[in-house]
Amino acid sequence: MAKKNENDTMDKLVSLCKRRGYIFQSSEIYGGLTSCWDYGPLGAELKRNLKNYWWDAMTNRRDDIEGLDAAILMHPEVWHTSGHVAEFNDPMVDCRTCKARFRADQLDQVRCPNKPSKSPVENNCDLTEVKQFNLMFKTFMGPVEDSSSTIYLRPETAQGIYVNFLNVKNSSRQKIPFGIAQIGKAFRNEITPGNFIFRTREFEQMEMQFFVHPSEDEKWFEYWREQRWAWYRSLGLNMDKLRWHEHGPDELAHYAKAAYDIEYEYPFGWQELEGVHNRTDFDLGRHQEATGKDMGYKDERFEEKFVPYIIETSAGCDRTLLTLLCDAYDEVEIKGEKRVFLRLSPKVAPIKAAVFPLVKKDGMPEFAEKVYQSLKKQFKVFYDVSGAVGRRYARMDEAGTPYCITVDGQTLEDETMTLRDRDTMEQTRMKAPEIVEFLEQKCR
Numbered sequence: 001m002a003k004k005n006e007n008d009t010m011d012k013l014v015s016l017c018k019r020r021g022y023i024f025q026s027s028e029i030y031g032g033l034t035s036c037w038d039y040g041p042l043g044a045e046l047k048r049n050l051k052n053y054w055w056d057a058m059t060n061r062r063d064d065i066e067g068l069d070a071a072i073l074m075h076p077e078v079w080h081t082s083g084h085v086a087e088f089n090d091p092m093v094d095c096r097t098c099k100a101r102f103r104a105d106q107l108d109q110v111r112c113p114n115k116p117s118k119s120p121v122e123n124n125c126d127l128t129e130v131k132q133f134n135l136m137f138k139t140f141m142g143p144v145e146d147s148s149s150t151i152y153l154r155p156e157t158a159q160g161i162y163v164n165f166l167n168v169k170n171s172s173r174q175k176i177p178f179g180i181a182q183i184g185k186a187f188r189n190e191i192t193p194g195n196f197i198f199r200t201r202e203f204e205q206m207e208m209q210f211f212v213h214p215s216e217d218e219k220w221f222e223y224w225r226e227q228r229w230a231w232y233r234s235l236g237l238n239m240d241k242l243r244w245h246e247h248g249p250d251e252l253a254h255y256a257k258a259a260y261d262i263e264y265e266y267p268f269g270w271q272e273l274e275g276v277h278n279r280t281d282f283d284l285g286r287h288q289e290a291t292g293k294d295m296g297y298k299d300e301r302f303e304e305k306f307v308p309y310i311i312e313t314s315a316g317c318d319r320t321l322l323t324l325l326c327d328a329y330d331e332v333e334i335k336g337e338k339r340v341f342l343r344l345s346p347k348v349a350p351i352k353a354a355v356f357p358l359v360k361k362d363g364m365p366e367f368a369e370k371v372y373q374s375l376k377k378q379f380k381v382f383y384d385v386s387g388a389v390g391r392r393y394a395r396m397d398e399a400g401t402p403y404c405i406t407v408d409g410q411t412l413e414d415e416t417m418t419l420r421d422r423d424t425m426e427q428t429r430m431k432a433p434e435i436v437e438f439l440e441q442k443c444r
């Protein structure tokens with residue numbers, strides 16, 4: 001259960017995100033829509049950088065993974081075949097007194113609306129029997145609204161990959177082992193969304209499905225666990241706050257041979273960030289059975305045709321973004337003043353550098369403006385002339401900008417500027433070409 005100061009951290013983060021333009025409540029001027037969030041100017045930039053960083057690691061830097069962008073709306077039969085219509089349920093209970101609805105397996109993580117200091121169990125709430133609640137959003141396709149036109153908003157991006165396995169294999173001429181990567185929106189009608197963007201009803205996933213020979217599944221499972229762990233390390237996260245959680249027999253999906261979650265220690269506790277799963281030949285096998293399309297694979301290296309096993313890496317984009325924000329949030333007291341720093345990695349930070357003239361005279365703004373215009377062609381940079389330079393630094397520290405470049409009196413003599421590092425606060429004098437080289441090295 002979240003302690004008071006843990007809630008404080010989340011409250012502070014939510015308020016920083018609003019103040020600095022990272023994340024806003026959806027439809028806020030109408031009173032907000034529960035569990036939906038909008039990414040503001042800096043949030044949209046951070047999210048784009050994060051997705052590019054994942055996409056780059058998963059596709060551009062590899063020869064054995066292809067990208068895909070499948071539609072959100074799919075043939076409804078897909079969700080019958082995958083088991084989602086029958087089984088994508090969460091256990092739910094209602095409170096007879098306050099009429100609130102809770103996930104039966106997470107009662108210790110929620111509060112009773114009538115007594116917010118207690119969970120429904122601690123408050124001895126009058127709960128109903130457990131019912132199963134299907135998490136898929138339904139809608140209708142076409143002008144007639146009846147059961148024959150019912151379709152679903154996809155609850156995961158993975159199925160778009162499975163149903164395109166043959167298309168991608170045939171058009172790319174990849175040979176097993178190979179993977180298909182996709183980033184896209186998914187929708188789940190969660191019973192108890194919450195913790196800011198941690199659990200929402202509309203979210204984005206970054207999923208990769210790797211197709212392997214059944215005899216090599218364990219090797220590739222270990223390989224992808226290592227790769228995904230290394231990816232989080234490369235994002236500069238505090239690795240003491242990450243851990244593996246192995247699914248025990250009671251948690252393991254019936255088709256999965258093995259499953260591990262990467263968990264992060266959020267201010268509200270350890271929770272899943274990404275899942276790495278050995279899904280066996282379940283998915284392709286089911287689609288083969290339902291459609292009659294041959295999902296079997298054969299090339300000269302194998303004696304017999306086989307339905308590939310799938311190793312899946314499934315990460316939430318919004319949840320990774322929340323992880324980055326929680327990990328980066330820092331408060332420091334400087335000369336009696338509490339200052340907030342968002343220590344995001346330069347690789348994903350929305351603004352890579354801010355350019356300031358020290359004062360608004362002596363040709364400094366003109367020089368700084370030129371530097372800004374030239375850097376802008378390669379990096380997301382920000383120009384600021386307003387207020388004391390200390391305040392401008394503070395604003396950038398809070399917005400997560402890793403570097404500030406200041407044009408001062410000496411610049412006009414030798415063309416060097418100070419480059420200030422957000423985290424060490426050290427200032428180094430550099431000329432424009434050195435700054436470009438420096439930013440290229442740190443931010444790419």
Ligand code: ATP
Nearest residue numbers: 188190198199200203272273274275314315316319
């Ligand atoms: P949980 O047990 O938390 O409901 P899950 O095990 O159902 O999650 P998966 O189906 O494995 O999650 O989804 C893969 C990833 O997608 C999760 O690790 C998470 O990062 C992200 N994700 C899943 N549901 C949500 C959600 N409601 N909001 C935000 N991200 C989500």
